[in-house]
Amino acid sequence: xxxxxxxxxxxxxxxxxxxxxxxxxxxxxxxxxxxxxxxxxxxxxxxxxxxxxxxxxxxxxxxxxxxxxxxxxxxxxxxxxxxxxxxxxxxxxxxxxxxxxxxxxxxxxxxxxxxxxxxxxxxxxxxxxxxxxxxxxxxxxxxxxxxxxxxxxxxxxxxxxxxxxxxxxxxxxxxxxxxxxxxxxxxxxxxxxxxxxxxxxxxxxxxxxxxxxxxxxxxxxxxxxxxxxxxxxxxxxxxxxxxxxxxxxxxxxxxxxxxxxxxxxxxxxxxxxxxxxxxxxxxxxxxxxxxxxxxxxxxxxxxxxxxxxxxxxxxxxxxxxxxxxxxxxxxxxxxxxxxxxxxxxxxxxxxxxxxxxxxxxxxxxxxxxxxxxxxxxxxxxxxxxxxxxxxxxxxxxxxxxxxxxxxxxxxxxxxxxxxxxxxxxxxxxxxxxxxxxxxxxxxxxxxxxxxxxxxxxxxxxxxxxxxxxxxxxxxxxxxxxxx
Numbered sequence: 001x002x003x004x005x006x007x008x009x010x011x012x013x014x015x016x017x018x019x020x021x022x023x024x025x026x027x028x029x030x031x032x033x034x035x036x037x038x039x040x041x042x043x044x045x046x047x048x049x050x051x052x053x054x055x056x057x058x059x060x061x062x063x064x065x066x067x068x069x070x071x072x073x074x075x076x077x078x079x080x081x082x083x084x085x086x087x088x089x090x091x092x093x094x095x096x097x098x099x100x101x102x103x104x105x106x107x108x109x110x111x112x113x114x115x116x117x118x119x120x121x122x123x124x125x126x127x128x129x130x131x132x133x134x135x136x137x138x139x140x141x142x143x144x145x146x147x148x149x150x151x152x153x154x155x156x157x158x159x160x161x162x163x164x165x166x167x168x169x170x171x172x173x174x175x176x177x178x179x180x181x182x183x184x185x186x187x188x189x190x191x192x193x194x195x196x197x198x199x200x201x202x203x204x205x206x207x208x209x210x211x212x213x214x215x216x217x218x219x220x221x222x223x224x225x226x227x228x229x230x231x232x233x234x235x236x237x238x239x240x241x242x243x244x245x246x247x248x249x250x251x252x253x254x255x256x257x258x259x260x261x262x263x264x265x266x267x268x269x270x271x272x273x274x275x276x277x278x279x280x281x282x283x284x285x286x287x288x289x290x291x292x293x294x295x296x297x298x299x300x301x302x303x304x305x306x307x308x309x310x311x312x313x314x315x316x317x318x319x320x321x322x323x324x325x326x327x328x329x330x331x332x333x334x335x336x337x338x339x340x341x342x343x344x345x346x347x348x349x350x351x352x353x354x355x356x357x358x359x360x361x362x363x364x365x366x367x368x369x370x371x372x373x374x375x376x377x378x379x380x381x382x383x384x385x386x387x388x389x390x391x392x393x394x395x396x397x398x399x400x401x402x403x404x405x406x407x408x409x410x411x412x413x414x415x416x417x418x419x420x421x422x423x424x425x426x427x428x429x430x431x432x433x434x435x436x437x438x439x440x441x442x443x444x445x446x447x448x449x450x451x452x453x454x455x456x457x458x459x460x461x462x463x464x465x466x467x468x469x470x471x472x473x474x475x476x477x478x479x480x481x482x483x
Contacts, residue, residue, distance in 0.1 A: 003303075003307065006028050007444065008302045009033055009036050011301075011302060011444060012037060014316075015113075015264050015265070015296075015310075017040060017112075019483070020323065021324070021326075022324055022326055022418070022424075023421060025324065037296050052133065053098060054088070087129075088127050088128055088129040095129060095136070095346075096347060100335055104322045110292070111140060114144055114288070115143040118142075119139060120354035123185075123349035124159045124349070125351075132159055135154065135157045135159040138150075144288055144292070146285065147247075147286035148243075148285070151187070156208070161178065161208060167209045169205055169222075171207070176198050176202040178205055179198050179201035182242070183197065183246065185354075187243075187246040187255065188246060188251045188255055196229075200237075203228050204228055204237040204238055204239055206222055206223045207219045207238075208239050223238070231245055250278070254275075254278040257278040260291070261295075262357075263357075267358055270300075273300060276294075277295065280294055281294075308445030308479070308483065311359065313344055314342035314366075318339070321377065324442070325422060326421055327417045328416045330415065338373070342369060343360075343361065362481070371476050374472045374475035374480075378417055426438065431463070434466065434470070435454060435470055436451070439474055443477070445482055447477055448479070449477070
């Protein structure tokens with residue numbers, strides 16, 4: 001069966017962005033996928049404005065050199081530490097909501113979608129909101145640029161150096177955590193280096209650290225300047241040299257392209273397509289934009305086998321609903337609760353490997369909420385929410401403290417939807433074709449329910465109510481979980 005132009009364009013918008021928006025959904029019949037790709041590129045060309053929720057925490061919290069010295073010597077009282085951490089948690093919540101709103105409303109859809117990918121690839125979980133804010137900006141600025149520059153910037157960020165313990169990596173007492181994860185998770189993947197490579201790379205990264213303001217610092221006195229052998233190359237290597245050695249390996253291009261293929265195309269990887277992509281990515285000097293162009297302008301990307309087969313992550317699900325149904329939430333904080341219950345809270349990956357994705361997004365409790373979410377948002381549904389258990393005390397504390405308040409805010413009326421802009425998508429569609437056209441707009445894969453059965457559950461009172469009930473009911477199907 002031939003794939004329609006609309007489905008191809010929606011496929012591109014779900015993979016390279018966060019799904020179609022109400023205001024442009026009607027025009028997806030007319031534009032070609034290549035034209036739409038060019039629009040996505042051009043609308044993401046500008047450098048993104050920083051999402052700033054936090055000034056330097058230390059400077060903002062303490063005034064005067066005397067107090068600053070106290071922090072450097074770790075002489076804060078328990079109350080001061082608690083206050084500092086609470087400020088940071090509040091700022092992280094704000095940063096979360098600001099970024100999610102950017103994913104929903106920004107024209108730079110491609111940039112924000114790729115930033116979400118790199119946010120999971122360079123998974124980082126620290127409580128310091130200023131460090132996280134600066135890392136997010138690095139990722140958003142470089143999301144469509146060059147992987148080499150992105151890798152080096154992230155590797156020197158205070159967030160990552162703190163998360164992977166490189167502050168403790170010193171001459172004579174090397175800490176291997178940072179070096180190991182750079183090889184295993186950021187570049188080559190497990191099985192493509194030896195334990196000795198990790199040990200030698202850790203020596204090269206000695207002295208890499210940061211100051212309290214989050215600026216990268218190379219502490220020469222803590223650096224091991226002896227000879228090291230990494231992946232068969234011997235020299236007096238430092239951290240930058242290690243990254244260059246890793247980038248000189250074709251395996252790094254293979255590893256990045258495989259992760260991106262799973263994220264953007266299909267969890268079942270076509271090895272011949274992957275080899276072609278990875279060879280070009282390596283030859284093009286790790287140019288991310290050219291790699292994306294190779295994927296999104298290829299005929300095979302739009303093959304039927306690649307459409308409607310990826311389970312939406314919680315963030316993609318939430319953003320996608322809100323793009324097609326423009327809405328004002330009575331409580332922005334409710335978005336944090338949805339993330340928590342569905343299992344993906346921005347800035348809180350489960351571990352250094354990030355969110356595993358795929359079928360791990362779905363379990364019995366999260367699936368029930370996923371299927372009810374459109375009704376919760378559109379019909380003031382009342383729900384009993386139980387966040388997924390998490391072994392991290394800080395994470396639990398962050399979300400659980402406000403749980404009752406968040407529940408109440410959702411139960412009190414979740415959202416005000418701009419229905420006129422939604423119904424306008426279908427204003428030129430004849431009544432007898434309406435359900436079929438709504439289904440083709442909402443779903444990327446045909447629903448198993450027959451039109452006759454669906455019609456029984458729809459509000460037939462008038463055209464507007466029919467459209468509303470059809471969209472909400474189709475968004476509440478298992479098929480809507482796929483893109």
